[in-house]
Amino acid sequence: MPSFDIVSEIDKVELKNAVDNANRELTTRFDFRGVLAELELNDLIVQLKSESDFQVRQLLEILRGQCTKRAISLAGADIEDTPIHSGKTFSFNVTFKQGIDQPIAKQIIKLIKENKLKVQASIQGDKVRVNGKKRDDLQEAIALLKKSDIELPLQFENFRD
Incomplete structure (x- = not known):
């Protein structure tokens, strides 16, 4: 996955x-x-x-x-x-802040759920892990987060198939 x-x-x-x-x-x-x-x-x-x-x-x-x-x-x-x-x-x-704190992580998860993407997001310490069945769904989630108004600079890493 x-x-x-x-x-x-x-x-x-x-x-x-x-x-x-x-x-x-x-x-x-x-x-x-x-x-x-x-x-x-x-x-x-x-x-x-x-x-x-x-x-x-x-x-x-x-x-x-x-x-x-x-x-x-x-x-x-x-x-x-x-x-x-x-x-x-x-x-x-x-x-300068390092990592994603709890309220912003919850905001990211809420944003993903509100847009009814076919992915699951979970908080893993100071980062958020996103899982999905298709690679396209994950890329859609990345595009959504890049367009969002979250006040933290976000990076996307460990993209695995």
Whole structure:
């Protein structure tokens, strides 16, 4: 019986490259010359620091641009609403999510069931496994999920016959 897994993973190497490229871009920007501004990556959390609220928001835009170039989606990332002010610096934390959490997994399963596809979906930890009798049914499920408005970047892997 054919099956595939739906996962949401961030490529840590590409994220590190995006942060490094954003830091490199900072050195060439005129509006950040002589200003304390940096992007720091700890596991899956990117901390943006600068001297003003406006500049830290500009750092966020630089990070967005670099992530887009590296095919990293910020759709599933938690971005704080207001910068944290401490001492001379303002800081933002951007937390990237790894895996599909329970409510979104249930939303995926509900979406598949509502469209009456001839597949079965089940939650397997932090991923969703989809089984079906025909390969075409599985491809239909993938197409449906790509068109859906789920706020996580989804990848489809382990497609087996």
